[in-house]
Amino acid sequence: MKRLFARLKYPKILILILSFGAAYLLFSNSQMNYFIENLGKLRYLGTFISGMLFSFGFTAPFALGYLATLNPANIWVHGIIGGLGAMISNLFIFGVIRGSFMDEFKRLEKTKTLKFISRTMNRSLGARLMNYIMFSIAGIVIASPLPDEVGVTMLAGLTKINTFILGIISFVLSTLGIIVFLMI
Numbered sequence: 304m305k306r307l308f309a310r311l312k313y314p315k316i317l318i319l320i321l322s323f324g325a326a327y328l329l330f331s332n333s334q335m336n337y338f339i340e341n342l343g344k345l346r347y348l349g350t351f352i353s354g355m356l357f358s359f360g361f362t363a364p365f366a367l368g369y370l371a372t373l374n375p376a377n378i379w380v381h382g383i384i385g386g387l388g389a390m391i392s393n394l395f396i397f398g399v400i401r402g403s404f405m406d407e408f409k410r411l412e413k414t415k416t417l418k419f420i421s422r423t424m425n426r427s428l429g430a431r432l433m434n435y436i437m438f439s440i441a442g443i444v445i446a447s448p449l450p451d452e453v454g455v456t457m458l459a460g461l462t463k464i465n466t467f468i469l470g471i472i473s474f475v476l477s478t479l480g481i482i483v484f485l486m487i
Contacts, residue, residue, distance in 0.1 A: 313407050349373075350381045354388025357481060358396065360450025367448055370484055378485045386478025393445065393455050393473040397466065400459035437462070446476035448484070 353369040356362035444454030
């Protein structure tokens with residue numbers, strides 16, 4: 304197994320991509336659908352769990368399905384509870400990315416292609432504007448049902464954001480995203 308990973312240039316990123324496929328296979332199982340449907344009986348706990356699922360690309364459809372059938376009396380309370388669940392998931396993603404993937408991100412930064420793209424973007428837009436654009440894109444991804452892994456990876460791998468600030472940003476944006484979805 305070690306030899307297999309030694310031959311690959313970016314083994315952790317490959318494992319991440321393979322885990323997306325495994326999650327898809329797991330959550331396309333009818334037994335998992337039954338489990339998600341039964342969360343509706345739990346109300347607040349179900350909202351918290353759906354908030355956690357809201358953050359992951361392949362589980363977001365299940366979270367949205369639960370939230371769509373919820374029809375809560377108080378959208379704000381459910382939004383906050385779901386936002387807390389999403390924040391916990393995003394902090395987990397952040398910890399995994401920061402702890403395990405930084406060596407590969409540093410290696411990627413040294414590639415000619417990424418250096419060229421970075422130089423070109425900084426020259427045409429400026430470093431400060433590029434930072435604003437990157438934070439904006441990451442924020443939109445985190446607030447939406449799109450895979451938060453992408454937004455959190457952008458922040459973890461390409462910025463110097465600390466865990467506390469990410470937690471606040473994640474909570475606020477995920478809560479707003481869930482509240483907007485509940486209002487529809």
